[in-house]
Amino acid sequence: MDNDEIRRYLMDYTLSASQATQVEEIAIGEGRYPRYVNEYWTAGQRQTSSIHEISYRACFKPQLPAFFIKWLSGEGDTVYDPFGGRGTTAIEAALLKRRVISNDANPLSRILTEPRLHIPAMDEIARRLEEIETGGDECADIDLSMFYHPKTEAEIVSLRDYLADRRLDGTEDAVDRWIRMVATNRLTGHSRGFFSVYTLPPNQAVSQESQRKINEKRTQAPEYRNTKELILKKSRSLVRNLTPEQIDALNAAGRTARFLHGDARSTREIRAGSVRVTVTSPPFLNIVQYSKDNWLRCWFNALDTERIAGEITMARTVEAWSAVMSDVFRELYRITTGGGYVAFEVGEVDRGRVCLDEHVIPLGLGAGFECPGVLANVQEFTKTSNIWGVNNNNAGTNTNRIVLFRKAA
Secondary structure: OOOOHOOOHHHHHHHHOOOOEEEEEEEOOEEEEEEEEEEOOOOOOOHHOOHOOOOOOOOOHHHHHHHHHHHHOOOOOOOOOOOOOOHHHHHHHHHHOOOOOOOOOOOHHHHHHHHHHOOOOHHHHHHHHHOOOOOOOOOOOOOOOOOHHHHHHHHHHHHHHHHHHHOOOOOHHHHHHHHHHHHOOOOEEOOOOOOOOOOOOOOEEEEEEEEHHHHHHOOOOOOOHHHHHHHHHHHHHOOOOOOOHHHHHHHHHHHOOOOEEEOOOOOOOOHHHOEEEEEOOOOOOOOOHHHHHOOHHHHOOOOHHHHHHHHOOOOOOOHHHHHHEEEEEEEEOOOOOOOEEEEEHHHHOOOOOOEEHHHHHHHHHHHHHEEEOOOOOOOOOOOOHHHOOOOOOOOOOOOOOEEEEOOOO
């Protein structure tokens, strides 16, 4: 499709959508770029696959990458995400029988994503959990008493040590990696389905001192949680609505999937002109503190939080952020095939005063891409969004704004 065909498609799609539609125009220098406003993919968000239900801060809904992957690629094409996060793009691409490449500066991304491309049988998980010795009096090397009952803490430490030993001696397998992923996701949360006492939702671990205050305010103390039972319960939940065909698609993608851990500005492991579609959402200025949010997950996986923090782009100004993303776009242009696409999701920040899509368009153009336009997906915010103070036209990221770029054939 050329730019005119893409714009006709978006106009027809926008006008046929169920919500009130709006087409705006963005002026960038002498250029004019349409912004199509509607609710494109979130209306049916509860119908998504259960395999996506791994929590991570600032992740987009699976329907977003699905929309672009279905529209702009075919089975067997390569789909890439340079800021992989919890793996939403990678998992959705795999379900749609595409080849997968994912990159992230945070090694937690691979820990949370790769196991879902190698689905183990539930009886294998149950047997492995039974083989892991727990029930001693192990204590963590940091104070976690505000989060866990002593017996729960002992089980977590035993599991952490087991997984570390398996990785060190080279015997870690797909079942171990699945257990690591699920346990990482169950460390803290706001229901009895997590290892911890009541705390904030699992995509952010509060500090020890903050948790003490939560406990005091709620007059609560950590109760014992059976970690093995909770891991098995979450495992069943993750695969509960997967069909045999979808499991086969995930496992097939896993056999060729590539997971990179590095700077999105330099991905020499990816061959030039090999990626058909990139769907991604970069770090937004300094709004989300990824390293602080994941300090407990990093501890469990023996990862250096400070080192990771230094590798994640957390620019404080639009100018600094744009300088980094300019280099990212040049690298995306190199790896994108002729006629390929980049769907780059950004949002409104600074209480709606900064619309990053207007800053992103020149970056993509400067790298050599064409820009057919912007899709602005508006939606009702979830309870979790309201917890973080994110409300429409108020604060935080108010809408998904996806700037679409195309590399000329």
